[in-house]
Amino acid sequence: MSGDLAGFGEFVEANLPGLLRYGHALTGNQHDAADLVQTVLEKIGSRWPSVQRKAADPAAYVRRSMANAHISRWRKHRRESLVADLPESGAATPADPFEHEPLWQALKDLPPRQRAVIVLRYYEELSEAEIAASLGVSTGTVKSQASKAIATLRGKLTGGPEPEGRAVR
Amino acid sequence: MSEHGDDRDEQVVGDELRRLFHSDRLPSGGGPDPEVIVAGARRRRRRRAALSASAGVFVVVGAISAGVALTGLGGPEGGRGDTIAADRSDTSAAPRPTGTAPPASSSPGDAESAPGLPEPPVDGEPSVPPSTVTSPPPMTSDSGTPAAPSSSGESIVTQPLDAPGSAVLTHIGKYPLRLGMGYAAAVETGAMDEGTGPPEQGSCKSYAVSDPAISRVAIRGGQGIVRFQADTARTPDGIRVGSSMEELRAAYPDLEQAGENSYVKQNPDSSSRYVFGIANGSVSTLRLTVPSPAATC
Numbered sequence: 001m002s003g004d005l006a007g008f009g010e011f012v013e014a015n016l017p018g019l020l021r022y023g024h025a026l027t028g029n030q031h032d033a034a035d036l037v038q039t040v041l042e043k044i045g046s047r048w049p050s051v052q053r054k055a056a057d058p059a060a061y062v063r064r065s066m067a068n069a070h071i072s073r074w075r076k077h078r079r080e081s082l083v084a085d086l087p088e089s090g091a092a093t094p095a096d097p098f099e100h101e102p103l104w105q106a107l108k109d110l111p112p113r114q115r116a117v118i119v120l121r122y123y124e125e126l127s128e129a130e131i132a133a134s135l136g137v138s139t140g141t142v143k144s145q146a147s148k149a150i151a152t153l154r155g156k157l158t159g160g161p162e163p164e165g166r167a168v169r
Numbered sequence: 170m171s172e173h174g175d176d177r178d179e180q181v182v183g184d185e186l187r188r189l190f191h192s193d194r195l196p197s198g199g200g201p202d203p204e205v206i207v208a209g210a211r212r213r214r215r216r217r218a219a220l221s222a223s224a225g226v227f228v229v230v231g232a233i234s235a236g237v238a239l240t241g242l243g244g245p246e247g248g249r250g251d252t253i254a255a256d257r258s259d260t261s262a263a264p265r266p267t268g269t270a271p272p273a274s275s276s277p278g279d280a281e282s283a284p285g286l287p288e289p290p291v292d293g294e295p296s297v298p299p300s301t302v303t304s305p306p307p308m309t310s311d312s313g314t315p316a317a318p319s320s321s322g323e324s325i326v327t328q329p330l331d332a333p334g335s336a337v338l339t340h341i342g343k344y345p346l347r348l349g350m351g352y353a354a355a356v357e358t359g360a361m362d363e364g365t366g367p368p369e370q371g372s373c374k375s376y377a378v379s380d381p382a383i384s385r386v387a388i389r390g391g392q393g394i395v396r397f398q399a400d401t402a403r404t405p406d407g408i409r410v411g412s413s414m415e416e417l418r419a420a421y422p423d424l425e426q427a428g429e430n431s432y433v434k435q436n437p438d439s440s441s442r443y444v445f446g447i448a449n450g451s452v453s454t455l456r457l458t459v460p461s462p463a464a465t466c
Contacts, residue, residue, distance in 0.1 A: 012207060034201055038206055038351045042351075121183075150179050154178050
């Protein structure tokens with residue numbers, strides 16, 4: 001087992017910076033990105049020999065897993081509850097490197113599935129069919145999600161009305 | 170992707186998105202230590218192995234029980250049936266990871282059957298009912314050593330030390346939460362509240378947990394869970410809030426005094442430590458923390 005995980009350790013060392021960047025694109029902030037990367041890598045690492053056998057590109061496999069995990073996590077976390085205690089200590093939030101980028105700010109407001117589609121499309125450069133396969137949805141869903149997302153982003157960039165419902169034309 | 174002449178706009182937005190996504194400003198640091206990730210993967214793997222092993226043991230136990238029962242039912246001695254009934258009763262009364270464990274879900278084949286879907290497919294853990302899982306180390310007695318098979322056969326299946334329902338705060342945590350476990354993973358277990366979200370890098374937040382034996386856990390951003398605070402939980406050596414100072418010293422002769430009213434027990438593998446607060450001659454607080462005082466909250 002240790003040998004297997006030694007290989008996994010090397011994979012993590014080599015890919016962690018890139019995965020953090022990708023995670024940042026997916027989640028919109030550094031902390032969620034780090035948490036997402038850690039969670040997904042731990043899961044995949046626990047089955048590393050099998051992943052290596054079956055995934056032609058383990059790094060791509062990890063990235064697509066992160067997109068799915070991000071969507072799943074959002075579903076769980078939107079029911080937020082408060083803890084009884086205040087945080088025991090505080091730390092300054094790192095400055096948002098895209099604080100003055102309207103497109104980035106608009107991207108952060110997208111629902112996670114739309115954002116995942118956008119990231120897979122424009123970060124990963126995947127086709128609609130590949131995105132559909134990665135997310136386990138139909139290509140029609142990918143098209144509609146992408147269309148809504150682009151319309152929303154365009155609307156926010158130009159100050160125009162945001163799309164509502166399904167009518168994004 | 171758009172359908173009515175918005176191709177140019179889409180192209181513009183797409184180009185802008187690519188510029189953002191490939192910008193050097195997208196940070197690539199500030200993440201977890203690779204060693205922490207590898208340790209987490211190892212922990213998950215051990216947990217799954219323990220689950221598989223315990224499932225196998227329980228299948229054997231079940232088969233033996235069934236064989237004994239059949240023998241008894243077919244046997245000529247009138248008194249035998251009562252004995253068998255008692256045995257079966259004992260077995261069914263014990264915790265039963267056996268019957269409910271879904272070994273198929275932990276097979277590697279399931280993990281990658283749906284590429285790109287990390288939650289059930291990559292790990293399979295969410296599909297495992299909490300009551301069926303044992304985590305490493307698979308200790309089954311208060312001494313912290315693997316329990317020997319019972320010669321009487323009355324308690325072949327014992328309550329694992331580190332298992333659902335156990336009141337023991339082991340040196341790695343309290344099932345299913347573990348020192349070092351990240352926020353998302355902890356929430357995913359269903360045992361910890363989501364609170365106000367994950368802590369920021371280097372800062373701490375504390376979270377309520379569903380386990381009544383634990384009052385709360387603290388997570389430091391980038392390190393995961395760094396502290397458990399016990400309520401009614403006890404150490405593997407039986408020390409809990411309310412234990413006397415004498416009991417504490419007897420359980421831990423190598424106890425170190427950390428402050429006027431606090432003592433520390435370093436765990437053997439230096440992976441963690443118990444911190445006991447003392448008031449009026451007895452343990453008033455019990456915490457399990459990461460080894461470095463500076464790293465905890």
